[in-house]
Amino acid sequence: MKPNILIVDDNKNQTLVLKTHLGLKGYQTKVATSIEEAKGILESKSIALLLSDVHLPDGTGSDLLGASGVMRSIAMSGDTQPEQVAAAKQAGFDAYLIKPFTIEELVNTIEQLFPQT
Numbered sequence: 001m002k003p004n005i006l007i008v009d010d011n012k013n014q015t016l017v018l019k020t021h022l023g024l025k026g027y028q029t030k031v032a033t034s035i036e037e038a039k040g041i042l043e044s045k046s047i048a049l050l051l052s053d054v055h056l057p058d059g060t061g062s063d064l065l066g067a068s069g070v071m072r073s074i075a076m077s078g079d080t081q082p083e084q085v086a087a088a089k090q091a092g093f094d095a096y097l098i099k100p101f102t103i104e105e106l107v108n109t110i111e112q113l114f115p116q117t
Contacts, residue, residue, distance in 0.1 A: 003048035003071070003114050005029045008038045008064065010057050014099075018051070021103040027110075035059040042067040049110065053077060054088060062091035072113040076101070 005027055009015050015031045022029050030045055032038035035058045041047070042064065050070045052061030054077035061075055075093040077084065078100075085096045095109050 001116070002027050003110070004046055005049045005051055005110075006032065006038060006041055006045075006047040006070075008032045008035075008050065008052040008056065008061060009076070010034065010053065014053075018106070022106075025103075025107055035063050038064055039067070042070065048072065049074065049113065051076065051106075054079065054084070062088070062093070065092040074106075074109055074113070 005022060007015050007018050007029055010033050012033060015033065019029045019031055030041050030047065032041055035056055038052070048071045050064055050067070050073040052064055052073065052075060054061045054075050065073055073093045074095045074097060075088040076097045076099055078098065080098050088096050094113055097105060097109060
């Protein structure tokens, strides 16, 4: 069974593209454009995978780590600095994708985190 995914990014076009393409691959997704909105979704929905931008207007993606029910997490950012990648992983993200990335890269990362999908 494919994991339910919460996509968190303040770029609405980015969330629409990800939601559409992941939906075509059979994934169920929810979308949030802020930490506050994401926390509301996490409180009311069963989410197995958090796919979050690192830099958000009201905090960072790591503010959502450890939320109830989230099994795995992927950080996404245009920041290519090794320190940023290391900081995201130290914060608890399972993977880090550098924007822009392809849908195939994203799906491959999801499949590595959830081998049964």
